[in-house]
Amino acid sequence: MKNTAFIAAILATAGVIVAGTAHAQQGGFGKHGPKVSFEELDTDSNGEVTKTEMEAHRDARFAKADTNGDGKLTLDEMQAQARKKAEARSANMLKEFDKNGDNALSQDEMPKPRRAGKMFTHMDADGSGGISAEEFAEAKSRMGQKRGWMKGKGKDCSSN
Incomplete structure (x- = not known):
């Protein structure tokens, strides 16, 4: 009985994570943060993204997270950046799924994981x-x- 409850808890948690990830990807966030448009990467607007432009974007993201400018990311800086991303994802998720406008998500309002049933069947x-x-x-x-x-x-x- 304990194993069944444990597995159910794991699957429920995985479902919430999958739903959050699915929402994040639909809502403008990818696995490592905000999705970037082609236009944002194509800084010279010539219709193609060069390796230099991609590297410049990566460097700018690093510099934004490196709040003390020492060229290194400390645990505090990484956690601060992660909090910002999580706060933005949470706000977007609430905005999209709070159907009754009470500033909270009920179980019924939570997005349904696309693959939760398939995952259980596969396991x-x-x-x-x-x-x-x-x-x-x-x-x-x-x-x-x-x-x-x-x-x-x-x-x-x-x-x-």
């Missing part, structure tokens, strides 16, 4: 209607492998 490999410790570990392992592969791809892509 329940034997179709028993429950996720065993082995199925949970296997799913966790697959996610770890996928993330490792994606990190590797990111390294490969950035070296070009």
Whole structure:
């Protein structure tokens, strides 16, 4: 019984995170912060984004987070930047989903995760209607492998 409650709690938490992420991506935020338009990157407005323009944008974001200007990001600076992003995402989420205008999100107003049901079904490999410790570990392992592969791809892509 404890395992069932634990798994349910994990899936519920994952659902909220997925919903928040889905909303953030739809609402102008990507995985690492505000989505940037092509026009913002194309600073000389010539219709194409150069590597120099992308690097300048990255450098500007770093400089904005580096509040003391020492060329390094401290834990405090990173946390302050993360708080700003979280506050903006939360405000956008409330604005979009607060259907009754009470400045709070009820369970019914929360965005529904697009893949929560599919995630459970995928984890329940034997179709028993429950996720065993082995199925949970296997799913966790697959996610770890996928993330490792994606990190590797990111390294490969950035070296070009």
